[in-house]
Amino acid sequence: MTDREAQLEIRNMDVFHGTFQALWDISLEVRRGEMLALIGANTSGKSTLMDTISGLLHPAKGTVVFEGRDISRLDCHEIVPLGITQIPEGRRVFPEMTVQENMMMGSYGPGARPKAKTNLERAYSLFPILKERRKQPAGTLSGGEQQMLAIGRGLMADPRLMLIDEMSLGLAPIVIDELFKALRKIKEEGITILFVEQNVKRTLHEADRAYILETGRVTLSGTAAELREDAQIIKAYFGIEECN
Amino acid sequence: MNTDIITPIVMGIMLGGLYALIANGLSLVFGVMRLINLAHGDLVVLGSYLAYAILTLLGLDPVAGLIISIPVMFCLGFLIQKYLMGRAFAISSEAPLIIAFGISLIIQNANQVAWTPLSRALNTAYSQKSFFIGELQLPLIYLLDFIAGIIVMLSLHAFLKGTYLGRAIAAAAQDKRAARLMGINTDRVYGYAFAIAMISSAIAGVFLGMTFPFTPTSGTSFLTIAFGTVIIGGLGSTLGTFLGGIMLGVFQTLGGWFFGPASQMLVVYLIVFLILAVRPRGLLGRR
Numbered sequence: 001m002t003d004r005e006a007q008l009e010i011r012n013m014d015v016f017h018g019t020f021q022a023l024w025d026i027s028l029e030v031r032r033g034e035m036l037a038l039i040g041a042n043t044s045g046k047s048t049l050m051d052t053i054s055g056l057l058h059p060a061k062g063t064v065v066f067e068g069r070d071i072s073r074l075d076c077h078e079i080v081p082l083g084i085t086q087i088p089e090g091r092r093v094f095p096e097m098t099v100q101e102n103m104m105m106g107s108y109g110p111g112a113r114p115k116a117k118t119n120l121e122r123a124y125s126l127f128p129i130l131k132e133r134r135k136q137p138a139g140t141l142s143g144g145e146q147q148m149l150a151i152g153r154g155l156m157a158d159p160r161l162m163l164i165d166e167m168s169l170g171l172a173p174i175v176i177d178e179l180f181k182a183l184r185k186i187k188e189e190g191i192t193i194l195f196v197e198q199n200v201k202r203t204l205h206e207a208d209r210a211y212i213l214e215t216g217r218v219t220l221s222g223t224a225a226e227l228r229e230d231a232q233i234i235k236a237y238f239g240i241e242e243c244n
Numbered sequence: 245m246n247t248d249i250i251t252p253i254v255m256g257i258m259l260g261g262l263y264a265l266i267a268n269g270l271s272l273v274f275g276v277m278r279l280i281n282l283a284h285g286d287l288v289v290l291g292s293y294l295a296y297a298i299l300t301l302l303g304l305d306p307v308a309g310l311i312i313s314i315p316v317m318f319c320l321g322f323l324i325q326k327y328l329m330g331r332a333f334a335i336s337s338e339a340p341l342i343i344a345f346g347i348s349l350i351i352q353n354a355n356q357v358a359w360t361p362l363s364r365a366l367n368t369a370y371s372q373k374s375f376f377i378g379e380l381q382l383p384l385i386y387l388l389d390f391i392a393g394i395i396v397m398l399s400l401h402a403f404l405k406g407t408y409l410g411r412a413i414a415a416a417a418q419d420k421r422a423a424r425l426m427g428i429n430t431d432r433v434y435g436y437a438f439a440i441a442m443i444s445s446a447i448a449g450v451f452l453g454m455t456f457p458f459t460p461t462s463g464t465s466f467l468t469i470a471f472g473t474v475i476i477g478g479l480g481s482t483l484g485t486f487l488g489g490i491m492l493g494v495f496q497t498l499g500g501w502f503f504g505p506a507s508q509m510l511v512v513y514l515i516v517f518l519i520l521a522v523r524p525r526g527l528l529g530r531r
Contacts, residue, residue, distance in 0.1 A: 054425065056421070075429070076424045076425060076427065077424065077427050077430075079427075080425070080426065081427060085425070088421065088422065088425055092419050092421060093422070094418045094419055094422065095418060095419075096414075096418055097411075097414070097415070097418070101411065104411065105411060105412075105415050105423075105426045105428075106426060108412060108427050109427040113408070157426070157427065
């Protein structure tokens with residue numbers, strides 16, 4: 001995994017929420033085709049990092065380079081068509097739209113529209129339950145189904161990099177297993193995945209590599225295997241899942 | 245007695261089409277941007293004056309004149325949202341309300357200067373005619389109001405459901421953050437939502453002007469009617485707005501039939517008040 005080329009590169013990035021500095025001098029790279037995890041407590045800046053890559057926030061200092069292009073000044077609606085999609089925390093499906101209408105919103109970008117039909121089939125074959133429920137309002141789905149819809153909707157944008165924020169939050173273990181199975185399939189299709197998870201054990205089991213964030217700084221990074229070996233890490237971060 | 249009460253009911257239903265037409269823009273702008281557009285009534289009346297100008301200066305029929313007034317109102321709406329409301333929203337949630345009030349005052353006074361405070365009307369050959377349903381004689385314009393109300397409702401519904409831009413407007417209304425993550429430029433979508441509300445207002449202005457005489461300050465009373473319509477119908481659906489308009493129309497004409505024309509609007513607003521107290525989401529509203 002270590003010899004893959006960098007698809008997304010963040011260099012010396014500072015990000016503020018108003019006057020509060022949320023990220024300090026962050027540097028990291030996401031390699032094409034890998035499954036990369038961000039690990040950290042709730043206020044460590046993981047979601048801020050994802051929002052900055054997505055263009056919902058902009059860095060005060062430093063750059064975000066995606067496939068050779070500096071995207072740190074671009075807005076979300078300019079970044080999505082380049083191939084970066086975020087599956088937000090809390091799923092955020094459009095509750096009053098049907099499952100299929102939600103899916104179609106994913107292909108809003110002009111580049112994704114011609115591929116909407118094939119991407120819809122792809123998403124439905126990944127999550128057959130969504131096809132069964134395609135005429136149902138998204139607000140009536142279970143939490144797990146809403147998460148599947150959020151991922152399926154993200155696939156509709158035809159991304160090359162997917163940012164997935166707190167996918168398992170509040171879901172049953174059996175549903176989480178199913179979702180991770182889907183992520184592995186997505187990865188097999190060549191889509192890079194950057195994800196945030198509270199469960200450290202699970203994260204290090206699924207990811208190829210991981211970065212550890214503490215109060216807005218990268219404190220450690222390495223392959224999942226290396227980090228699994230590091231007993232100290234397990235000890236220091238195992239508590240994270242309990243306090244959430 | 246039995247045939248007598250049918251007249252106000254039929255009149256009310258048809259008048260309701262006009263009320264729905266007037267309320268569409270208010271409902272859309274509130275539903276998408278959460279903005280109570282206090283200038284809405286004046287923007288509708290501006291549509292009436294635009295049609296009046298086109299009629300008197302160019303001799304163009306008010307409905308045909310929409311070819312000119314729709315693009316004008318569309319651009320005006322987009323600019324109001326982009327340069328005034330959008331910026332005001334960045335300051336606070338109250339700021340756009342004050343801006344809307346300011347726009348209302350500006351339009352009223354500009355119309356006073358341009359057209360004098362005298363009342364005007366869009367007089368055409370057909371706006372004076374009557375038609376019969378059985379033995380009932382009704383003004384033809386009321387029927388046209390009703391038909392226009394249905395056409396605009398169906399078009400708006402088809403637009404919001406069936407086009408990418410329409411669905412983007414609905415998405416931005418339901419969850420702005422999620423809409424942005426879909427790649428929707430929400431600022432621009434808000435501009436289009438306001439602009440499309442203004443198309444509806446341009447059409448409403450034409451039919452309003454053919455049905456009733458109007459003055460530069462008429463906007464205030466039509467804003468109140470639009471509020472009533474939206475309160476009865478509930479926000480968020482074009483069909484709800486349409487049915488709300490019909491109900492308001494029927495309440496008004498029946499109120500007039502039972503208690504006399506002087507108290508017909510009093511009856512309407514007592515009912516609106518009652519609905520607000522008992523069912524604040526509106527009779528047909530979901531939330």
